[in-house]
Amino acid sequence: MSRILRYHSTGRPADVLTLETESAPDPAVGEVRLTVLAAPVNPADINQIEGKYGKQPSLPATPGAEGVARVESAGPGVSTLSPGDLVLLPPGAGSWRESLTTAAQDLVRIPADLDILQAAMLRVNPPTALLMLTQYTDLNAGDWVLQNAANSGVGRCVIQIAKARGLHSLCVVRRPELIPELEALGADAVILDRREDMASIRERTGGAKVRLALNAVGGDSATGLAAALAPGGTLVTYGAMSKQALKVPNGFLIFKDLRVRGFWLTRWFENATVEERGPVFDELIALASAGRLTVPVENTWPLGEFAAAVDQAQREARSGKILFRMSA
Amino acid sequence: MSRILRYHSTGRPADVLTLETESAPDPAVGEVRLTVLAAPVNPADINQIEGKYGKQPSLPATPGAEGVARVESAGPGVSTLSPGDLVLLPPGAGSWRESLTTAAQDLVRIPADLDILQAAMLRVNPPTALLMLTQYTDLNAGDWVLQNAANSGVGRCVIQIAKARGLHSLCVVRRPELIPELEALGADAVILDRREDMASIRERTGGAKVRLALNAVGGDSATGLAAALAPGGTLVTYGAMSKQALKVPNGFLIFKDLRVRGFWLTRWFENATVEERGPVFDELIALASAGRLTVPVENTWPLGEFAAAVDQAQREARSGKILFRMSA
Numbered sequence: 029m030s031r032i033l034r035y036h037s038t039g040r041p042a043d044v045l046t047l048e049t050e051s052a053p054d055p056a057v058g059e060v061r062l063t064v065l066a067a068p069v070n071p072a073d074i075n076q077i078e079g080k081y082g083k084q085p086s087l088p089a090t091p092g093a094e095g096v097a098r099v100e101s102a103g104p105g106v107s108t109l110s111p112g113d114l115v116l117l118p119p120g121a122g123s124w125r126e127s128l129t130t131a132a133q134d135l136v137r138i139p140a141d142l143d144i145l146q147a148a149m150l151r152v153n154p155p156t157a158l159l160m161l162t163q164y165t166d167l168n169a170g171d172w173v174l175q176n177a178a179n180s181g182v183g184r185c186v187i188q189i190a191k192a193r194g195l196h197s198l199c200v201v202r203r204p205e206l207i208p209e210l211e212a213l214g215a216d217a218v219i220l221d222r223r224e225d226m227a228s229i230r231e232r233t234g235g236a237k238v239r240l241a242l243n244a245v246g247g248d249s250a251t252g253l254a255a256a257l258a259p260g261g262t263l264v265t266y267g268a269m270s271k272q273a274l275k276v277p278n279g280f281l282i283f284k285d286l287r288v289r290g291f292w293l294t295r296w297f298e299n300a301t302v303e304e305r306g307p308v309f310d311e312l313i314a315l316a317s318a319g320r321l322t323v324p325v326e327n328t329w330p331l332g333e334f335a336a337a338v339d340q341a342q343r344e345a346r347s348g349k350i351l352f353r354m355s356a
Numbered sequence: 357m358s359r360i361l362r363y364h365s366t367g368r369p370a371d372v373l374t375l376e377t378e379s380a381p382d383p384a385v386g387e388v389r390l391t392v393l394a395a396p397v398n399p400a401d402i403n404q405i406e407g408k409y410g411k412q413p414s415l416p417a418t419p420g421a422e423g424v425a426r427v428e429s430a431g432p433g434v435s436t437l438s439p440g441d442l443v444l445l446p447p448g449a450g451s452w453r454e455s456l457t458t459a460a461q462d463l464v465r466i467p468a469d470l471d472i473l474q475a476a477m478l479r480v481n482p483p484t485a486l487l488m489l490t491q492y493t494d495l496n497a498g499d500w501v502l503q504n505a506a507n508s509g510v511g512r513c514v515i516q517i518a519k520a521r522g523l524h525s526l527c528v529v530r531r532p533e534l535i536p537e538l539e540a541l542g543a544d545a546v547i548l549d550r551r552e553d554m555a556s557i558r559e560r561t562g563g564a565k566v567r568l569a570l571n572a573v574g575g576d577s578a579t580g581l582a583a584a585l586a587p588g589g590t591l592v593t594y595g596a597m598s599k600q601a602l603k604v605p606n607g608f609l610i611f612k613d614l615r616v617r618g619f620w621l622t623r624w625f626e627n628a629t630v631e632e633r634g635p636v637f638d639e640l641i642a643l644a645s646a647g648r649l650t651v652p653v654e655n656t657w658p659l660g661e662f663a664a665a666v667d668q669a670q671r672e673a674r675s676g677k678i679l680f681r682m683s684a
Contacts, residue, residue, distance in 0.1 A: 082611030246606050268606035275603055278574050278596035281618025283410030288616035290609025 030127035031331050036088045038079030041338040045077065045091075047331060052127035055103030060132045062115065066148035066328070067095030067123035068351045069341035070181070071267070077338075083294055085120075092352075094151035095123030096144055106132045114138050116151045116309075119297045123148075124331065126354050136309050139317055145351055146316055149181065149323050154312045156266060156293050157185035161193070164262045164289060165240045169194030172233045174253050176200040176221060177244035177269060178210055181323055181349060186242060187215045188321050189312075198233055200226070200249065203345070221249050229256040240264070247272030254280050254288075262287040324348030330355055358455035359659050364416045366407030369666040373405065373419075375659060380455035383431030388460045390443065394476035394656070395423030395451035396679045397669035398509070399595075405666075411622055413448075420680075422479035423451030424472055434460045442466050444479045444637075447625045451476075452659065454682050464637050467645055473679055474644055477509070477651050482640045484594060484621050485513035489523070492590045492617055493568045497522030500561045502581050504528040504549060505572035505597060506538055509651055509677060514570060515543045516649050526561055528554070528577065531673070549577050557584040568592070575600030582608050582616075590615040652676030658683055 030052050035044040055061045073091045075081040099113045109115065109132050117123050118134035138147055161173060173190055177183050178199030190197040191214035199215045201207065207218040217232040219225035229238070237258035243250040244267030254263050254276060263286060265274060280286040300308075315321035326348035329337035334352075341350040358380050363372040383389045401419045403409040427441045437443065437460050445451050446462035466475055489501060501518055505511050506527030518525040519542035527543045529535065535546040545560040547553035557566070565586035571578040572595030582591050582604060591614060593602060608614040628636075643649035654676035657665035662680075669678040 082607055265606055265609040268610070273603045273605045274609065275601045276616065277601045278593055278618075279410055281593040281602065281616065282596070282620045283618075285618055285620070285623060288604065288609065290606075290611075290613060292610045292613070295613060 030125065032090055032122075032125035032127075033092075033331060033334055034088045034090050035077050038077060038084070038087075041074055041077045041342075042335040045334050045338065047334065053129045055101055055106070055129050057104045058106060058131055058133065059103040059129055060106055060109055060135070061100045061127065061129045062097035062117075063100050063127055064095050064097045064117070064123060064125055064354050065114075066144050066351050066353050067092045067117075068149050068349050069337055070094070070152055072152075073124075074338065074342060082292065090122030090125055092117075092121070092123030092125070093119070094148065095121070096138070096147040096150075097128065102132065108132060109135065109137060112140075114140055114142065114147065116147065119151075119294065124334070124352060126331065138313055142313070142316060145325050145328070145353070146322055148351060149349060150309075150312060150316060152293060153181040153323070154185045154189070154316075154321060155296070155308050156182050156291065157189050158308060158312060159293070159296060160242050160264050160266065160291050161186065161189060161195070161240070163291075164264055164287075167193075167195055167240060170196070171240075172196045172198055172216075172236050172238045174198045174200070174229065174238055174241040174256060175243075176249045176253060177267065178215065178218065179203075179206050180244055180267070182242075182244065182266065184210075184213060184323055185321065187213050189315065190214075192315055192320055196233070196236075198229060198238070200253070221245075221252070226252040226256065237261075242266065243274075244269055246270045246274055248275075250274050251276070254286055257284075257286060260285045260287070262289060264289050264291050266291040326350060328353035358453065360418055360450075360453035360455075361420075361659060361662055362416045362418050363405055366405060366412070366415075369402055369405040369670075370663040373662050373666065375662065381457045383429060383434075383457050385432045386434060386459055386461065387431040387457055388434055388437055388463070389428045389455065389457045390425035390445075391428050391455055392423050392425045392445070392451060392453055392682050393442075394472050394679050394681050395420045395445075396477050396677050397665055398422070398480055400480075401452075402666065402670060410620065418450030418453055420445075420449070420451030420453070421447070422476065423449070424466070424475040424478075425456065430460065436460055437463065437465060442468055442470065442475065444475065447479075447622065452662075452680055454659065466641055470641070470644060473653050473656065473681070474650055476679060477677060478637075478640055478644060480621060481509040481651070482513045482517070482644075482649060483624070483636050484510050484619065485517050486636060486640060487621070487624055488570050488592050488594065488619050489514065489517060489521070489568070491619075492592055492615075495521075495523055495568060498524065499568075500524045500526055500544075500564050500566045502526045502528070502557070502566055502569040502584060503571075504577045504581060505595065506543065506546065507531075507534050508572060508595070510570075510572065510594065512538075512541060512651055513649065515541050517643065518542075520643055520648055524561070524564075526557060526566070528581070549573075549580070554580040554584065565589075570594065571602075572597055574598045574602055576603075578602050579604070582614055585612075585614060588613045588615070590617060592617050592619050594619040654678060656681035
């Protein structure tokens with residue numbers, strides 16, 4: 029018997045989650061049985077438990093969009109994985125559990141020496157950052173990318189992946205104490221989300237034509253990014269922390285040819301072929317192995333302390349991510 | 357000596373326009389001398405005189421983004437045009453004048469039997485409509501396009517060009533008396549810009565996945581179009597009659613993959629090659645010659661009555677366009 033978190037109705041996470049047990053089935057043909065080692069609490073997990081996400085699972089459901097696991101046993105016909113291998117869980121697996129039996133072909137194998145907690149956070153934020161940097165505009169080394177919410181999990185990945193690709197990042201944050209921290213992480217410029225700082229963007233980028241801005245806030249913050257983009261630039265929205273709709277002055281569209289798009293990792297996983305996924309994870313695993321793609325961790329919790337874990341994950345101004353660290 | 361309208365400062369059109377005279381120079385190598393026959397008063401002309409347009413000319417300036425003219429004489433080296441030929445004026449010529457000497461290569465020759473007033477309106481609204489229908493999504497016969505401000509000059513072109521291309525148009529208007537008129541013009545469905553009608557779009561299109569919406573209003577009207585688009589659909593803004601910014605719920609971008617773009621004909625003319633312009637005007641001239649692309653005319657005025665002309669052009673609820681009809 030192994031432990032698993034479930035919610036049978038949507039609502040406040042600490043209230044609706046329950047710790048249950050189940051027996052993990054033996055692997056069938058093409059399957060492996062996994063022991064889950066660690067899984068983060070992501071904002072989308074919280075939103076889904078609250079019933080406020082774009083795609084809701086049928087209930088009861090187990091939360092957790094990503095996690096890292098160890099192969100315990102392999103069923104007949106599995107040649108790509110062996111007991112002891114480390115893997116990233118597939119989309120939709122529900123990672124807030126101790127054990128899982130699933131198809132081997134959906135798993136991404138990772139190096140044995142990768143930090144377990146960092147590996148557990150490799151399937152959601154890093155590909156979101158990498159794909160937003162590559163799918164909307166052809167950026168060349170030396171080009172700039174703007175982003176707000178730069179201290180978020182995705183924001184920190186954008187800084188590090190941009191740096192590794194020779195791109196410059198101009199980052200917008202709300203708290204001044206984050207400026208030295210993000211500069212140390214590799215941001216080329218960090219400014220505060222207020223009018224006078226936003227007006228300095230052209231100066232901070234040396235007058236470069238900025239063609240890509242990444243928005244996880246919405247409202248006035250997004251409009252500020254749009255104003256700083258060069259003609260023909262693209263504003264990509266992947267979050268809405270302010271809960272305010274995007275306001276786009278008509279002139280930005282008509283006269284400045286602003287392109288407004290959205291990114292949702294779930295859609296990418298639904299549409300991407302194995303050939304498209306491969307290079308994305310190869311690049312991210314290589315960066316993580318080299319220690320060039322790290323996310324700070326504030327705390328880890330055992331599954332049984334789920335109420336404390338989700339409460340802490342919903343606090344603003346954390347110093348890092350909250351993860352479940354299974355006892356196994 | 358010929359007459360020409362100019363403004364030396366921006367402001368209320370009837371106040372700042374002045375009727376002046378100039379001598380039309382003889383055509384140099386590669387040039388022709390033209391007698392302007394007719395030119396419409398377009399909203400962008402008014403906005404430019406008011407100083408409220410995205411691209412303002414240096415002053416003094418002559419308004420008029422389009423018009424039709426007759427070739428009077430050709431300079432040395434002109435083989436493509438002869439005296440008596442009818443042509444469309446080039447972008448930026450300033451059509452509110454009686455005479456113009458300009459490069460022959462910038463002119464689009466049109467058939468002699470084309471209606472003069474219809475020809476005068478062929479260079480701005482019809483290509484705007486055609487390019488918006490073709491440049492953002494690949495629509496196939498039977499597909500739907502949504503549009504608001506469907507009674508505008510562009511809107512009426514969208515209806516007629518869509519019909520000629522086998523596309524269905526669902527049109528949003530503010531005044532119920534326009535419904536039978538636009539249906540007679542070829543619109544497949546016409547609804548009012550209010551919540552209950554907007555909610556009926558799916559029903560009116562037979563549940564079709566609508567992938568293109570054209571917006572000249574902004575504000576809530578644009579949000580209504582965005583809500584009716586299918587996942588992955590594109591909202592193209594080319595006007596802002598409500599003077600309200602576009603409001604885009606973040607979920608439309610993230611979860612529905614809405615693409616928000618803008619269209620500005622001036623940018624297209626700046627970037628399009630001769631090879632790209634040719635087929636566009638061929639298609640429009642063929643439609644106009646066949647009587648399948650017509651715009652209603654409310655009134656024509658001589659150049660000298662410019663104050664009455666621009667005042668009438670700024671009235672809402674007109675029955676058609678206002679044009680200058682030069683005496684020549």
